[in-house]
Amino acid sequence: MKKSTIFILFSFIVFNAYAQTKTKTNKELLQKAQTELTPAFEYFFSDCLVNKNADDCTSELYDKATNEYQSFVIGGALYNIAPKLSLILHKRAIAKKPNELSFNLEYAIESHRARDYETAIRHYKIYKEVVAKDYRVDVWLSECYLQLDNYEKALTHWKAANHQKNHTGIDKAIYIIHGKTDQIKKRSDLVEKVKQKDVKSAYELIYLDMNWELDWWNTYVQEYFLEKDLETIKSVFGAKSTVCQQVAAYKKIKQLSKDFSIGNTLKTAFLDAKLILENNEMPVHGKIASDLLRVAFMNELIDEATFFEKRGEEMIALADKHKDEELLNIYAYLEAITTGRVSAKTDKKGWNEYKSEKFAISYFIGLADKNTYDNPDLTKALIDFPNSSKIHWVKLNCAKIEGKNIKQDLIAVLKKEFKTLGADENKYSYGLKGYFYLLENEL
Numbered sequence: 546m547k548k549s550t551i552f553i554l555f556s557f558i559v560f561n562a563y564a565q566t567k568t569k570t571n572k573e574l575l576q577k578a579q580t581e582l583t584p585a586f587e588y589f590f591s592d593c594l595v596n597k598n599a600d601d602c603t604s605e606l607y608d609k610a611t612n613e614y615q616s617f618v619i620g621g622a623l624y625n626i627a628p629k630l631s632l633i634l635h636k637r638a639i640a641k642k643p644n645e646l647s648f649n650l651e652y653a654i655e656s657h658r659a660r661d662y663e664t665a666i667r668h669y670k671i672y673k674e675v676v677a678k679d680y681r682v683d684v685w686l687s688e689c690y691l692q693l694d695n696y697e698k699a700l701t702h703w704k705a706a707n708h709q710k711n712h713t714g715i716d717k718a719i720y721i722i723h724g725k726t727d728q729i730k731k732r733s734d735l736v737e738k739v740k741q742k743d744v745k746s747a748y749e750l751i752y753l754d755m756n757w758e759l760d761w762w763n764t765y766v767q768e769y770f771l772e773k774d775l776e777t778i779k780s781v782f783g784a785k786s787t788v789c790q791q792v793a794a795y796k797k798i799k800q801l802s803k804d805f806s807i808g809n810t811l812k813t814a815f816l817d818a819k820l821i822l823e824n825n826e827m828p829v830h831g832k833i834a835s836d837l838l839r840v841a842f843m844n845e846l847i848d849e850a851t852f853f854e855k856r857g858e859e860m861i862a863l864a865d866k867h868k869d870e871e872l873l874n875i876y877a878y879l880e881a882i883t884t885g886r887v888s889a890k891t892d893k894k895g896w897n898e899y900k901s902e903k904f905a906i907s908y909f910i911g912l913a914d915k916n917t918y919d920n921p922d923l924t925k926a927l928i929d930f931p932n933s934s935k936i937h938w939v940k941l942n943c944a945k946i947e948g949k950n951i952k953q954d955l956i957a958v959l960k961k962e963f964k965t966l967g968a969d970e971n972k973y974s975y976g977l978k979g980y981f982y983l984l985e986n987e988l
Contacts, residue, residue, distance in 0.1 A: 569645040571614075578614035584893070585609045585621060595769050599733035603627040613641035613763060617648055620655075626729045632659055639668075644943045646675055654685070658722050661688040670824040680706045688722070688963045693884060708978045716966065716974050720760050723964050728758060739774075739781055746789050747865070748830030752794040757831075761972040771796070771925055794818030795833050802840045810848050822846060824855070827863060831871025838875060844951060853879035870899040877907070886911060902930045909939045918943035934968055934976075935963035952987045955980060 593602035653668035679711030683706040691699035738746035756769040864872035895904025968976025
C-alpha cells in the first residue's frame, strides 16, 4: 500500500467555537475518532479507491463507523465522494449528540445540499448562536430562505455576509454546497468500461485524471489514478494501440507545456506522436483535442486562422461522427477567431443536435438586441436548460427592457445563480450580488 494518500478534496468544515455553552465541540473525542480511523483512511484513499470499485470502497468505509464521532469523521471524508452516505452518517451523529456544535454545522450543510432547507436553517441557527462571525452561514441561510421564498430574510443574510469584504470566501462557501461530487464514481465506472475495451472511455478516463477538479477554479493531476489508469489502458489495448499512444502523448505534451524553456521539444513531441501538426491525426476525444490545440496555438506551433481554413470542416465531421460536443466547440472557437463571431447555424447545431447549453447561450448572445421576452426559441431554451441562470437572464433582461414586471424572473435567476454562479465565466459571485441589488429594489 502506498504510504502517501491520493489528493482528494477531503475536508471538514473549519470551525472555531469552544465557548462554554450548551452547544459546543468536543475536540478530544473528534481527535480520538480521527486517530482510530487513520488506518482505514490510508487504505481507502491510497489503495482501495485506486485499485477497486468505488462503490465497494465507500460502502466498506461507511461500515467502519462504530460511534457518533466516527460517523461524523467518515461523513466528512465521504462528503465529496458519496453524498447519500455522508448525509446518513451526519444524521446518525447528530441524533446521538444534538448539542455537538460541529455536528450541527455539518448536518445543516448536508441538509442544505439535500434541499431540506427548513432543517438546514434550524441547525445553521444553532451554530450561528455560538459562532456569530462566520459569514459563510449567512450565505447559506440566504440561499435557504430564498428557496423557501422568504426574500426579506434571504436579502438580510446576504447583506450580512458582506460581499465587498468576503467575496472570495462567499464563492467558496457556495461551492461547498453545490460543488462536484461525482468524480470518484465516474472514474471507477470509466475503468470498468475500459476493461470492456471501450475506446472512448479510455480517453475520458485519462482526461479526468489529468484535469481533476479541486473546485470551480482549480484543477490538478491525480497522479496515483493516472499511473494506474495508463497501465490499465496499456494492458487492455496494447502498448502500440492508437489510444494508448495518444493518451501517453497527451500526458507528455501537457507536462511539457508547463515548461517555458522547452524550445522545439514540444513540437517534436507532437510530431513523434503523429498528432495534429503537419496535418496529422486529430484525437477523437474532444476535450483532449481541445487541450492539445490550445497548447499548439499558445506556443505558435500552428495558426488558428490557417487551421480553420484547412481543417475546420474536418472538426464538424469528427464531431458528428463521434457525437462529441467539444469537437464542435473547437470549430466554434476557430470560427469566432477567424470571422469575429460564431454563426447562428453553428450555435443552433450545438444546441439542438448536441443538447449543449453553451451553444444555446452563444445563440442568444448573438441575437443581442433582437432578443424578445416572448421569443419561442427562448421559451424552448428554458425548457431544454431549466437550471441555466444565464439563459434565464436573457428573459429577465428582455422583461426589463420591455417594461414588464421583473420580480418573478429575477427570483428564478437568483435561485439558479446561487447553485451555479453561471453568470460569470470565472465562477465568481458578482452576478449574484447584482441580482440581490435588483431584488432589494423590488421588495
